[in-house]
Amino acid sequence: MRKTDILLVILFIVFVLGLAFGPDLVSKWRADKAADTAPEIDEPAPVDTAPAPARPVDPEVELERVSGLLMLHQACARRFEDFAAKSQPLVEAWKAHHAATLAKREELDFHIVIAAPEGQDAAATAKAGAEELALCEGNLEAMRADLEDAAPPR
16 A cells, blocks of 8 residues: 555544544533633522512412311321320410411311221231321421411511
8 A cells, every 4th residue: 555545544534533523522622611711600699588478368268278277187186096186286276376267167067087998908008097197297297387387487
């Protein structure tokens, strides 16, 4: 082979490699250059810590929410032993806080029932019971959060 043939083969290989890897190298080079020229931010933007203005609450929506929380608690108290005793202080404080809303509540002719699952194996029954208890605990957490939101800031 002559020297010119070898040179042409080398140039061809460089050309193919340039086509294969060139666009990625160029985009990486542009990104690095843009990162180098971007101004650095030393301080974070200020965060508005002012409390959001209170939204007016629709009385019907509030009555539904309060009634739902109370009915679910009553169902949990009927379903699980010692649940009512364990949660009594919290529920009494919550009822006192929502006394005006609960006074508007009409006497309901139905109630929520959480019955123990039947016809399942022991593992499925235990899993269902744990999920129901978690639902009841979540309801208590919602009541607790409701009381904490209503408490004046210290």
